[in-house]
Amino acid sequence: MKDPDVIRIFDTTLRDGEQSPGATMTTEEKIQIAEQLARLNVDIIEAGFPAASPGDLMAVKEIARRTRDVAIAGLARANASDIDAAWEAIREADRPVLHVFIATSEIHLKHKLKLDKEEALQQVKRMVAYARNLSPTVEFSAEDATRSEWDYLCRVCEAAIKAGATTLNIPDTVGYTLPHEYEGLFRYLRERVPGIDEVVMSAHCHNDLGMGTANTLAAINAGARQVEVTVNGLGERAGNTAMEEVVMALCTRPEAFGNVSTRINTREFLPTSQLVSQLTGIPVQPNKAVVGANAFAHEAGIHQDGMLKNRLTYEIMTPQSVGWGDTKLVLGKHSGRHGLDARLRQLGHKLSAEELKQAYRRFVAMADQKKHVSDSDLLYIVESGMETPAAI
Ligand SMILES: [Zn+2]
Structure with missing residues (x-):
């Protein structure tokens, strides 16, 4: 016993x-x-x-x-x-x-x-x-x-x-x-x-x-x-x-x-x-250890770059081990070019070095205006070549 x-x-x-x-x-x-x-x-x-x-x-x-x-x-x-x-x-x-x-x-x-x-x-x-x-x-x-x-x-x-x-x-x-x-x-x-x-x-x-x-x-x-x-x-x-x-x-x-x-x-x-x-009816704070929405989310460019090279750089346990799907690389104004490139590839866009440079410049301009840049924002940036939708 x-x-x-x-x-x-x-x-x-x-x-x-x-x-x-x-x-x-x-x-x-x-x-x-x-x-x-x-x-x-x-x-x-x-x-x-x-x-x-x-x-x-x-x-x-x-x-x-x-x-x-x-x-x-x-x-x-x-x-x-x-x-x-x-x-x-x-x-x-x-x-x-x-x-x-x-x-x-x-x-x-x-x-x-x-x-x-x-x-x-x-x-x-x-x-x-x-x-x-x-x-x-x-x-x-x-x-x-x-x-x-x-x-x-x-x-x-x-x-x-x-x-x-x-x-x-x-x-x-x-x-x-x-x-x-x-x-x-x-x-x-x-x-x-x-x-x-x-x-x-x-x-x-x-x-x-x-x-x-x-x-x-x-x-x-x-x-x-x-x-x-x-x-x-x-x-x-x-x-x-x-x-x-x-x-x-x-x-x-x-x-x-x-x-x-x-x-x-x-x-x-x-x-x-x-x-x-x-x-x-009691919500979980986003920064709660293990089960908070941000527990496995990375926004900072240096962290995203490290995660893309080897997840052990910034993760001490895997999100899957506690029931989450994959790690989230959140794109915001602290993110870097590697994080942007990885997300765009997931969305089906493989850019050349020059195109990525341009897209990153437009991305940073948009991220300065918004807390969170969504996937549709990213597609807009790549497909239209502009940082802000004209209609907004
Ligand atoms: Zn007690």
Whole structure:
């Protein structure tokens, strides 16, 4: 079950992602996404928070019934009625995962839960044991772990393991930690908590300071073997760690992470990203890593020239590996003669050196006027010998 060289991908697009303002989805839409996540080959789909509403419970239940060959997790606070609701929702899944959480930071305990540390510790023992009685797989999360006292967190983790937790999640709930600090926390726990090598450690990061991916990768360096991520980095506030970024970092730089791998079918990244964007109505920024419209587009002349000679000059992964067609050489005012020549050849025009010089001069004049020079603009330039259509 526990393979030290495989990073398990726990997708929470349907739970944490759906908590993005405006991202609410219908049950049918959630099922469509769950089916796409199964094609992407994620290990675990967190389908929702069943105690939140009867509608949420029904949606999670439908996903658990209909999505096969993947583990389905349901989230629950550390109390019996939440755990009962989550279990009711996921128990028909091929591999159900009960995900129980409680906050462990002073700020959350005091102001939100009004519990002291000992009371919270007792609740962890009781409720993880209660969950384990129902489900063979139980994940425990220490909410706001990165702002919790490290020694208290060690005691909580030890209690959760003794009570039967099979996965321990150390979330950076508020996007506060830094890569070296998060890595240090994982190492600290691994050195001090009895039995921790018997369970899977999990990272769950938010992007409030834009460090979700960096922090998640740092946790992998320190032994995390599960990462909690979302498609397009959807999620509360500034979002969660983006799945496509973490997975492609591992694919592109395996040697930097001890050659770990994932089971993800990366060619499904683009279709998954587009489906999630379409169903949530939340667009993907053009300069988004991996799945943004410009992620494999090159406009600068020097870059286009390099790409035409050898794509390794400016591309660290192929667009096809994540579901795109070919690289786009965008023609704009930063482009050079080689880029223009390559595009004109694709359009069926093979110009002599002198003709190309002329066409390039007209192209630069047009590119100064327009952000983007289209294929029909290029044909116009070549065929009419002018830079601006007379009628415009
Ligand atoms: Zn979260």
